[in-house]
Amino acid sequence: MKLSDFDFDLPESLIATRPARPRSSAKLLVAQGDRIEDRHVRDLPDVLQAGDLLVLNTTKVIPARLTGQRHRDSAQGPVVARVEITLTEPQPDGSWRALAKPLRKLAQGEDIVFAAGLVATVAERGTDDVRLSFNLDGPAFDTALEQAGQMPLPPYIEARRKADEQDRTDYQTVFAREAGAVAAPTASLHFDEDLLAHLRARGVEFAEVTLHVGAGTFLPVKTDDVTDHKMHAEWGHVGATASAQIARARAEGRRVIPVGTTALRVIETAATGPGQIAPYTGMTDIFITPGFRFQIATGLMTNFHLPKSTLMMLVAAMMGQDRIKRIYAHATEHEYRFFSYGDSSLLLPENLS
Structure with missing residues (x-):
C-alpha cells in the first residue's frame, strides 16, 4: 500500500x-x-x-498549551525570553514530555515560568522535544494548569486562529x-x-x-x-x-x-x-x-x-x-x-x- x-x-x-x-x-x-x-x-x-x-x-x-518565560543568566546579564510549550505525555516520575518553541534555545536545568505559580525545569532536551519537571504535582498542578493553560487545538485550526475561552x-x-x-x-x-x-x-x-x-x-x-x-x-x-x-x-x-x-x-x-x-x-x-x-x-x-x-x-x-x-x-x-x-x-x- x-x-x-x-x-x-x-x-x-x-x-x-x-x-x-x-x-x-x-x-x-x-x-x-x-x-x-x-x-x-x-x-x-x-x-x-x-x-x-x-x-x-x-x-x-487537559489545557496542555502553555506560554511562559525562560530565565537564564548570561555574560550580558539575566536573559528572559518567551517559550511556548505543549505537554504531550506524562512520565512515571511525574514529569512531562513536551513540544517546545524554540526548542534549540532551551538548556537542561533552566526554568520556565508560567502563570498561576507554575514553574517547569528542563530535565532533559531531546532532538524533537523536552522533558519537564514541575514545581507542583497532584491537585495543585491540575489547578495551576487549568488557570495557565489553553486547549491544544489541532495544527490546522491553530494555523487559522488561536484557541480562546469558548474552546474550553x-x-x-x-x-x-x-x-x-x-x-x-x-x-x-x-x-x-x-x-x-x-x-x-x-x-x-x-x-x-x-x-x-x-x-x-x-x-x-x-x-x-x-x-x-x-x-x-x-x-x-x-x-x-x-x-x-x-x-x-x-x-x-x-x-x-x-x-x-x-x-x-x-x-x-x-x-x-x-x-x-x-x-x-x-x-x-x-x-x-x-x-x-x-x-x-x-x-x-x-x-x-x-x-x-x-x-x-x-x-x-x-x-x-x-x-x-x-x-x-x-x-x-x-x-x-x-x-x-x-x-x-x-x-x-x-x-x-
Missing part, C-alpha cells in the same frame, strides 16, 4: 474552525454498505437500532471524566445530553472506555510504503464492566459501534479473539490498515479525516478503499465540514460480524 492511495483533494473552505451549534446539529453521512444517506447527528435515534452498543471514550482534554467547552465531550488527553476524541464532540437521553429512550446502550489521545495523532505519515510507518503509542483502559457489555453484545449478535477511532483502537487492542474481549490497561500502538480483521467493532462513528493520515487508513480498513473513496467524494461534493470541529459519519460495512 502506498501513501498516495489515501490521498484526496479537499477544498480549504471545508475545514471547520468552529463546531456546529448545537452539537447535534452537525451533518451526519450514513454509509451502510454501498448506500449513502445525508442526515444530521440528531437523527441518530432514528438511524440506530434498539440494542446497538455505542462505545464512548471518556478521556478529558467546545473541545471537550459532555462525558469527559478521565484527564490526560492532549487532543479530543472528536466524533464524541457531537453528543449533548439531550441526544444521549433520546438514544437511551430508543434502547441504544453505552459502554465507556478510555484512551488518552496524544499529540501523535496529528503526526504525518512520512513513508511512501505505509507498512513502514511506526504508529505512536497512547494509554488506554477497558474496564471489566465495559468488556462484559461488549462481549455480551457480540454474543447476542448486536452491533458494537465505537464513537471515534480512539474508542475503536482501544477495544481492538483489548480483543482476545473474534467477538471476544478482556479488561485491558496499558499502552497501545495498534495500526489499522486495509486488510485488518476487526475482532470487536461492527461499525464506526467518526469525523472526516486528513488526507494521507493513519485515520484515513483506518476508515479504509473498515469500509474498503474503493468504498471510502466514494464516501469522501460524496462528502466533499455535498460540502460536509472536515476534521476535528467538522461533521460526522456513521460507517456500517454490513460485512463485519
Whole structure:
C-alpha cells in the first residue's frame, strides 16, 4: 500500500474552525454498505437500532498549551525570553514530555515560568522535544494548569486562529471524566445530553472506555510504503464492566459501534479473539490498515479525516478503499465540514460480524 492511495483533494473552505451549534446539529453521512444517506447527528435515534452498543471514550482534554518565560543568566546579564510549550505525555516520575518553541534555545536545568505559580525545569532536551519537571504535582498542578493553560487545538485550526475561552467547552465531550488527553476524541464532540437521553429512550446502550489521545495523532505519515510507518503509542483502559457489555453484545449478535477511532483502537487492542474481549490497561500502538480483521467493532462513528493520515487508513480498513473513496467524494461534493470541529459519519460495512 502506498501513501498516495489515501490521498484526496479537499477544498480549504471545508475545514471547520468552529463546531456546529448545537452539537447535534452537525451533518451526519450514513454509509451502510454501498448506500449513502445525508442526515444530521440528531437523527441518530432514528438511524440506530434498539440494542446497538455505542462505545464512548471518556478521556478529558487537559489545557496542555502553555506560554511562559525562560530565565537564564548570561555574560550580558539575566536573559528572559518567551517559550511556548505543549505537554504531550506524562512520565512515571511525574514529569512531562513536551513540544517546545524554540526548542534549540532551551538548556537542561533552566526554568520556565508560567502563570498561576507554575514553574517547569528542563530535565532533559531531546532532538524533537523536552522533558519537564514541575514545581507542583497532584491537585495543585491540575489547578495551576487549568488557570495557565489553553486547549491544544489541532495544527490546522491553530494555523487559522488561536484557541480562546469558548474552546474550553467546545473541545471537550459532555462525558469527559478521565484527564490526560492532549487532543479530543472528536466524533464524541457531537453528543449533548439531550441526544444521549433520546438514544437511551430508543434502547441504544453505552459502554465507556478510555484512551488518552496524544499529540501523535496529528503526526504525518512520512513513508511512501505505509507498512513502514511506526504508529505512536497512547494509554488506554477497558474496564471489566465495559468488556462484559461488549462481549455480551457480540454474543447476542448486536452491533458494537465505537464513537471515534480512539474508542475503536482501544477495544481492538483489548480483543482476545473474534467477538471476544478482556479488561485491558496499558499502552497501545495498534495500526489499522486495509486488510485488518476487526475482532470487536461492527461499525464506526467518526469525523472526516486528513488526507494521507493513519485515520484515513483506518476508515479504509473498515469500509474498503474503493468504498471510502466514494464516501469522501460524496462528502466533499455535498460540502460536509472536515476534521476535528467538522461533521460526522456513521460507517456500517454490513460485512463485519
